[in-house]
Amino acid sequence: MASTLTADLPRAVDPPAILPAAAATPDATDLSLFVEPLGEGRARMDFAVDGITCAACMPVIEQGLAREPGIEEARVNLTNRRLTVRWREAETTPQRIVQRLSALGFRAFPFDPKAVEGEEVREARFLLQCLGVAGFAMMNIMLLSVSVWSGNISDITQEQRDFFHWVSALIAVPAVAYAGRPFFRSARMAIAARQLNMDVPISLGVLLAVGMSLVETAHHGTHAYFDSAVMLLFFLLAGRYFEQLMRRKTRAVAGNIAALKAETAVKLMPDGALRQVPIAAVAAGDRVLVRPGERVSVDGLVVEGRSSLDQSLVTGETLPQEVTAGDAVYAGTLNLSGALTIEVRAAAKGTLLDEVTRLLETALEARSNYRRLADRAAALYSPVVHLTAICTLAGWILAGLAWQQSLIIAITVLIITCPCALGLAIPAVQVVASGALFKANVLLQAGDALERLAEADTIVFDKTGTLTLPDLAAEGTADIPAADLAMAAGLAAASHHPLARALVAAVPNALPLAEAREETGRGVVAMIDGREARLGSLAFCDAEAEGARVAARHPDASLIAFRHGETCHVFAIRQQLRPDAEAVVAALSRAGLQLEILSGDRPEAVAPVAAALGIPVARGGLKPADKIERLDALKAAGRKVLMVGDGLNDAPALARAHVSMSPITAVHLTQAAADAVFLGDRLAPVADAVAVSRTALMLMKQNLWLAVVYNAIAVPIAIAGWVTPLIAALAMSGSSVIVTANALRARHGRL
Structure with missing residues (x-):
């Protein structure tokens, strides 16, 4: 007998489902392979769920499973349609959970991120094909309608009208049959599970409009409604395709963290030999060697060696950190200069990267319970529509x-x-507002981002790469003689150190000196005009005195020295504020938003930025869990937080916040955890996002009220029998025009 996992696979004519490849094989029926034991007779498993179309599906699944004996918790992540279930093994099994989901109208399979991603790409392609068919049919039917009515109506014979109606039917019927499949399939599954969703009245409306048109055409009627049915499909498909694209952007992306994880490590064996082994073969207490230019593969303590580490992606620390024996290091950081021998504390599991991943997943699941305005309206709308028609x-x-x-x-x-007006009430505003934000260099990645942005009353900024530009810059280069600056830049071009790269950026045409050599952990040296030239640490260049004077003027900067004979210069290297940061922060404050800085950078580097921008609350040296703790405290105080950050250590906080934004220069994991991404060197897109979203939310509510008022007027008239199907279709189209016209106002949002 076929298993639930394989008995109801979609046929070739059905739209793609989220179906891992393993689910199509008989071996996949053994779900115990995917179960994670939690101890004490409890277990956990992640399922990919096919059939989730909106947030209204979430309570159906969660509440439906909650009534099953043995299930302790069921959580749906709408962004990637993943269901996480915890249960007591003595009372239920994963097979029973799959069967219960099938009874609720959803198909479930073991969750495989790679398979889900591939299926979502195919689903997007399928929706785009349906949209293209509906658009082609709509344009041709409207062209026929214009041809019929462009002349004098009295001149049109019955035969001509019938001919145009039959041609329209030949176009509309196959187009509706093909393009309507996303709605028909969802409605069929909902009815089979004795549920109602928004796709049920949509499907009935489209099918009845086409059916009535065929009846009218067969009986030589004056009116047909093929154009209304296809037009409704086109607009609703456009909204669904738009939302599906945004949902793909916001799916769980913990796999992106693999770019920072080393697959192997160089292990020091008991006999002193070096052996490259899989990271899974490294245990706590082992020793590993990390060479210059490699990523640290483990969390541990340095036992031998000295080097600089780039920790910016992991901890948020701006400047390279000097480490020596006894210092802690973390997996994912980049070794810049010297070789390090590290005693392992954690390797494949339990590292800071694993902690970031765990926090990110937890935060995404917590936020996924947010229900969109349109979904809340649709949950009430569908049963009311059917009940009204049946009672009539x-x-x-x-x-x-x-x-x-x-x-x-x-x-x-x-x-x-x-529900044409209701179906367009939200997507129409989303399209217009998204276009306005695109012009303002903001790209939305979540379907409900506009609503949550509008609700934000507190903004929490990361410092490094968010309030500041992502690249380091050298201070005071204009005061250095051009010849000295050129020599320093030539030495810097021969180094891979990030402080040196900042100096090279100050001299665009700098070329590395052929005779320059780099001394690990110290600097670069070369002979220029018969004298030795050095670039590097203060001690390497014998520039402590000059360095003390520069440090007094720039206490939050890193220093790099240059010496050529008796000539000595010390450069202050630090990140620069975004050009408009001060003006944007002031505008946000005037708009009534509470502002804070939460940074992984040193407190002494955070304080000057906060003072320059006038942000009253600023904290530095924070780990990812510390940021989440502060966000939770703000949430408990009733605040709705917009988090703006760019580092890997910001990803869990971005996911936990009510809404989040990230610059395009952020790491991939951070961008994917954010609800919106902004481009360019300016901070203005953050203010524009808040302004446009507030206007958009107001217009969404107005459009929903317009739809309600329209129905309050039109429905009683229709129930009284004073309206023909043609007038009903025209009224429905008119309500759509009104909400679309109102949505155009979203282009002009201002703080």
């Missing part, structure tokens, strides 16, 4: 009207209340 049919039959006429009136009610 029954009422007129009881009143003595023939069932055919009663059915026509009921269909008219369903058409006039068909």
Whole structure:
């Protein structure tokens, strides 16, 4: 007998489902391979769930499973349609969970991020194909309609009208059959599970409009509604494709962290030999060697060697950190100069990178319970629409009207209340607002980002790469003689140290000196005009005195020295504030937003930035868990936080915050955890995002009210039988035009 996992696979004509390749094989029926034991008779498993179309599906799944014996918790992540279930092994099994989900109208498979990503790409392609078919059919049917009505109506013969109607039918029927599959399939699954979702009235409205048009055409009627049915499909498909693209952007991306994880390590064996082994073969207490230019593969303590580490992606620390024996190092950091021997504390599991991943996943699951405005409205709308149509049919039959006429009136009610205006109320504003934000260099990555951005009353900034530009810059180079600056830049071009790269950026045409040599951990030296030239640490260049004077003027900067004979210069290297940071922060403060800085950088580097921008609360030296703790405290105080950050250590905080933004220069994991990404060197997109989103949320609510008022007026008239299906279709189209026109105002959001 076929398992639940394989018995209901989609046929070739069905739209793609989120179906891992393993699910198609008989071996995949052994779900115990995917179960994670938690101890004490409890277990956990992640499922990929096919059939989730909106946030209204989340409570159906979570509450439906919660009623099952043995299930302790069920959490749905809407962004990647992943279901996490914890249960007591003595009372239930994963097979029973799959069967229960099937009874609820959803198909479930073991979660495989790579398979999910591939299926979502295919699903996006399928929606785009449906959208193209609906658009082609809509344009051709509208062209036929214009041809029919462009002349004098009295000149059109019945035969000509019938011909154009049949041509329209030949276009519309196959187009609806193909392009309507995303809605028809979802509606079929909902009805099979005895549920109602927004796709049920959409499907009924489209099918009844086409059916009525065919009946009218067959009986030589004056009116047909093929264009209305196809137009409705086109706009709704556009909204669904747009949302699916954004949902793909916000799927769980913990796999991106693999770029920072080393697959192997150079292990020091007991006999003193070096052997490259898989990271899984490294245990606590072992010793590993990390050469210059390699990423540290483990968390541990340095036992031998001296080097500089770039920790910016992991801890948020701006400047390279000098480490020596006894200092702690973390997996994912980059070794810049000397070789290090590290005693392992954690390797494949338990590292800081694993902690970041765990925090990120937890935060994403917690935020995924947010329900969008349109979804909350749709949860009430669908049952009301069907109940109204059924009551209308029954009422007129009881009143003595023939069932055919009663059915026509009921269909008219369903058409006039068909959720075109409601379906467009939110997507239309999203499209316009997203276009306005795109012009402002903001790219939205979440379907509900606009709503959550509008609700934000507190903004928490990371410092490094967020309030500051991502690249280091040298201070005071204009005061250095051009010849000395050129020599220093030539030495810097021969080094891989990030402080040296900042100096090279100050002299765009700098070329590395051929005779320059780099002394590990100290600097670069070369002979120029018969005298030795050095670039590097203060001690290497004998520049402590000059360095003390520069450090007094720039206490938050790193120093790099240059010496050529008796000539000595010390450069202050640090990150620069974004050009408009001060003006943007002031505008946000005037708009009533509470501002804070939470940074992994040193407190002494954070304080000057906070003072320059006038941000009252600033904390430095924070780990990812510390940032989450502060965000949770703000949430407990009733604040809705917009988190803006760019480092790997910011990813969990971005996911935990009410809403989040990240610059395009951020690491991939951080960008994927954010709800929006902004481009360029300016901070203005953050203020624009808040302004446009506030306007957009206001317009969304207005559009929903317009749809309600429209139905309050139109439905009673339709129930009374005073409206024909044609007038119902025109009224439905008119309500769509109104909400679309209102949505255009989202282009002009201002703080």
